Amino acid sequence: MKKYYLYLLLLPGVLFLTIFMIIPIFLTIGSTVNNESGFTIQGYIDFFQDRYFIGILLTTLRVSMITTIICILLGFPAAYYISKLGSRKKAIMLLLTIFPLLTSPVVRSFSWMVIIGRNGVLNNLLMSVGLIEEPLDILYTPTAIIIGLVHLFLPLIIVTLVGVMENIESDLLKAAESLGASRLAVFSKVVIPLCVPGLVIGSILVFVGSFTAYTTPALLGGKQRVISTFLYQNAITLNDWNLASIVATIMIVVTILIITIMNGMAKKLNPKG
């Protein structure tokens, strides 16, 4: 009786996703290991023997890694500060954090083009105060991608961490204090360890997000290709769907790997979380 209702309710969604997403994805993955003569992993062998391809993959991973680290370094203190504010101020700060998150990535990347270009706001400012003489070349470099990605994902990590920090019972901090801990000791011995799960979730979001981001590297990256622009180039400009499918599969696998590894890490760091 109950079962019957349940299936009826879930069926449309399951069917829809299966037909339009799951099957295509499995077919895409399948197509990379099939050719006329049957099963083959030649495509992957070629991919991983090619320094150019590996280079793109590694660059993307490196950019994502740096982005994640910067996001944590900037986001953690800011989140801590916000989590300590009174509820009204906190609400305002959170709104201000979420606002960029919901703003079109095209708009956000474009705004950085205006800022870090040779004649952009940043260079004009630095030159007018005499800090530099020649404009800095930031736009169209990996640095530009990193700046754009940090801007894209910093709100995400702040919001995640604020959520986690809010959930730390204030009694825990008081308990630590009453046992003789200074504020610094409270922070390092209680707050940080308790934030580890949130930090890992945030890092996964940022890392995976950076790894798969398209708009930002496409606009800010210059000749630097990352895995998603490489996928796009192969799929659309070069019409090489075999290679594009291999890249797509690799992206899926790497994404799943990242999530699994980091979740495992979180479990280790916080066995009883």
Add this chain to the structure above:
Amino acid sequence: MALFTLQDISVAYNKQNILKDFNLEIEKGKLVSLLGPSGCGKTTTLRLIAGFLQANHGKFLFKDKDYTKVPVNKRNFGFVFQNYALFPHLSIFDNIAFGLRLRKIAKSEIEKRVMNVLDIVNLKGFEKRYPQELSGGQKQRVAIARALIIEPDILLFDEPLSNLDANLRVNMRVEIRRIQQELGITTVYVSHDQEECFSISDQVAIMNNGVIEQLNDPATIYKYPGTKFVADFIGFKNFIKFDKRSDYEDRIELSKSGQVFVIQKDSQMINTSGKTGAIRPDNFLIQAKDTLESPLENGLYGKVKVSTYLGRSYQYAVETSLGDFTVNKEMIEPYRAGQEVILGIPRNQMVLVD
């Protein structure tokens, strides 16, 4: 001599006074509990002593030194929280050792002391577990151990048992009392459970609305509530506001609407000049109006409005010329609603309050 003293303390949140000219002295080695309805300021008082909160004015003296501005982490007072507040990321051992580690005590010494305190709270063998793996009562004991190990000058408990089930609550309170007495630690204990406070404390402070209404040993409070609030709080459900009070050598006569009541005068009764009489539901006498029994002392005609079976006894709501009274009586044949009865008040069962 008092170990510590709160002197004319005032505390306000958002301009609203929570504690007003609050005074409290506690002697070394005693367990004093703060008892009162929700929101009366018990937790606030405790947090003030712990140092989590600063008074707007007033002084906190500890061993005659001014401790008003000493920060929490320099006070060396143990705090046991209602929801345990154990560190979820640390094992039981590390939870308990937390305070010692901050004091840079040698590893072997820490080990010894943790084991010792685990023994005191009956938790040997649990040191490797994590808080999530313990039951409520065990968690509470870890919280106590964690507070005990720093050899605190004062131990503070904020409703430590209210999250536990009834049986455990009774066992734990015996345990807490045992440990407190064994180690002779001065303790402030907050609860709103009257029985809990009475059973555990050397002294009970009944709080209302930011002030202490009465501070006494439990038996005195039970028998001689000093104010109407206290009387009501500890179960004197019936009040009679008399018009006139006349004190004699051995008795006090009270009258209302021409009806005269006589009560015994004893040492406690002299302290108050109150004219409100308070009686517990259990302490009335009751008989049917048309009974052949001997007349009741301080008798009063009334009519049963509602009769409820409580198991142990019947409870009657009785309407009289002096107001409605709640009366409990164990009996086989209960009175029915509508029946006319006579209520009696034994002369030693009514107390006078302000």
Add this chain to the structure above:
Amino acid sequence: MALFTLQDISVAYNKQNILKDFNLEIEKGKLVSLLGPSGCGKTTTLRLIAGFLQANHGKFLFKDKDYTKVPVNKRNFGFVFQNYALFPHLSIFDNIAFGLRLRKIAKSEIEKRVMNVLDIVNLKGFEKRYPQELSGGQKQRVAIARALIIEPDILLFDEPLSNLDANLRVNMRVEIRRIQQELGITTVYVSHDQEECFSISDQVAIMNNGVIEQLNDPATIYKYPGTKFVADFIGFKNFIKFDKRSDYEDRIELSKSGQVFVIQKDSQMINTSGKTGAIRPDNFLIQAKDTLESPLENGLYGKVKVSTYLGRSYQYAVETSLGDFTVNKEMIEPYRAGQEVILGIPRNQMVLVD
């Protein structure tokens, strides 16, 4: 004649039997309450009656018709939930009218009946408000009104008062009883509060682990618990498992370890052949060992282990050759821990259970 009957009902969740061969008959117009510890299956029974749940086997008869498979919305039973379950998006009026609207009753008629039922539950003037704007007790009354208005054949209450504060709980139970009696609605009432059940019910069913251990009127249950579980549940905290029982004309003699106890034999006691004696803490007599008072009936030497002040009385944990007993006594000068005492058991204060 029974209005409805549960016949050999079994209910299982995930292969685990919650109710086992459960039988219950309820007569028209009666209020029967289900009382038992948490998890014993009270809610399950109620939900089964309501039709939210299907029995694995067994039958539910209503007015001698098989109702086992009748869906909820065809049963016309009123259900009052613990958390009120009012529709937050509807006004009080619309909440109450909900059931009538589904029955396509004329608007004017609805209006009349809602007003009438609002009158019964004392909520006239509240019809325009929304549930969020009511206090707990008012919400509970709306919930009752909503269930009443469909003129249900049976009214089902699942711990309707457990979210209310103590005072309100007492008032509301009187209210519920009044309405139930006024309208003569057959009612099943679930609670785990003993006093509440006793005060409100015609009959109380004590449940344990999916079966009814005893079904009787409240006074009988209070006085003569049929099983050890029931005795324990309603406050007989002390048990003595005797080796031997000998029934005589006017008394029963019981012995353990050579010690003989005599209790009164009355009509109820014949029903059981149990050899376990049960005594309430309040019903012991106690005196100091070296007293000059007359010896106690069914006397027993012991030693006070813990003495706790409860306000109303002292509570002693007494160690004897027959085990530890919990004894409550009102007194001025309490016994101290370690003191040797004699316990007495009045011959009409011990009951025998299976």
Add this chain to the structure above:
Amino acid sequence: MQEKNRGLALFTFLVFIFLLGPLLIISITSFEGGTILKFPPEQFSLKWYKNIFEVKMFLTTFNTSILVSLAGNLLALLIGVPAAYALSRFDFKGKSIVNAFFVSPILIPGIVLGFTFLRYIVVIYQLPIYAGLFIGHTIIMLPFIIRVISSSLSNFDFSIEEAAESLGASKLGTFFTVVLPNIKSGILAAVMIAFLESFNNVDISVFMTGPGVSTLPIQMLTYVENYFDPTIAAISVLLMFITAFFMFMVERLMGLSYFTKR
């Protein structure tokens, strides 16, 4: 102590300059009167706002974006509401798997989704590009719909369903008369959040362009490659207004907690 907090406050302030500064700058440059983006602007003018409405592609792609987001939203609701309801209401074996299944479109890289949609929905299934766009957007909205509605259902007291039933309502009747009215605001919030996700989407739409079919973000992307005048800045400002409005509404409906619980 105070000092340390002040340092932290300053740090946070700088972080927010970094987050919001670019958006502010781009808003200001949209009022530049010249043809080249400059900051600070040299002349004030609203002409680039006017230009938005003169470039036909902006209007057509805006319409497409709105249409796709709304239609996709509707379909995602039709699929997602029952699923969210089932997931919140019932306990069943494999529930967490089904849950993960419905949220999976978030986990798969957008660009990969876009590519597979192009390859299969458009090329193999032979559906028109419009349909591809519509289906693709429905799929990426689905997780948001399900998540937000589930979270609003998680506060929902299902015993009111039983109350309705015991008063004589059928199962379907119960859903429409007591469940739906009570999760209205959750549904509205879900719609808005999903709408923003879809409306701003690039990864999928970038593969789904064709004659006369393109979405606003893609058009903006193309425009940025072709022109560097303040039109994009002006559009950005308008989009930020939409975002701000939606956020305001969601905050009203669900409270901020929606955003912090991820």
Add this chain to the structure above:
Amino acid sequence: ACTSNENPTSEKEKPAKLVISTWGFAADFFRDEVYKPFEDKHNVEIVLDTGNNADRLNKVRQGNSDVDVIFLSDYYAQQGIDDGLFETIDRSKVANIDKIYDMAKAPLGENYGPAYTVAQFGIAYNPDEVGKEIASWKDLWSNELEGKITIPGITSTTGPMFLDAASKVSGSKEFNEDKAFEQMKMIMPNVVKEYGQTSEFVNMFAQGEIVAGPIMEMYFADLQEAIPNAKFVSPEEGGYAVMNTVNVVKGSDQKELSEEFINYILSKEVQEKSAKAKVDSPVNTDVQLTETEAQGLTYGEEVINDLLVLDMKFINESSKAWIDRWNRELVQ
């Protein structure tokens, strides 16, 4: 395109639909000055698919777009022809072909579309920033231009031309692939970004991201608009001819209208308008321009005849290998 119209409620006959695939450049000009009059005259609604050559051609390859007429550079048009994507053109229906330069009449064979514009691929630079004159392709290799130029990506039309230029700079007379790539490696430090569409060049130039680079002359007017001092030079070694062709896509249900449209594009009227608007250089010999009007355009018989023309067949055969080498050896 889908022209079937079974909607009886619409009163006026719904116009036919002509789908044109073209670059995103100068969209407003084309819409108002070119498409609009054609739409009005033929009661047709023109729908655009815009993007760079490669992307648009691929969409046609994938067979899911309903493009009728496609504008492509010769390089890409050749690919389309090789893949059999285009209809043959009935030249009798395109009378204006007779009026254009010979070179433009059938750059890819008689069966396929003409070039509607011929552009010169040369060098543009900002003399204020470069500080010296640029006269030849090899000047782009100068150290002083480090991080200041852009070059066309190998997948864009002019990519192979620049590769050819690199070969020339390396000193080889004939095209030498290895030497060309050697030479390309040396220029990479100067390159900030490859451009896929010329408009990106214009953007970067206007923004000061680059100060010089190889570009088609027809875009020079836009450069000047942003940087009035900008200069365009035909390099000493020679500029290249870029021929933008127009073709009808196979499977079009509007073949006649498409040919009509091609004819229209070649007409003096349109050619003159786009020349005067400095959008495209004219191929129609009837178009007469003054000197100022001709500035920035590739105009005049001699100029046209001097341009280097690459063999598109050869390029197409090699392009896969080049793209590969390019990605492998140059990018990163």
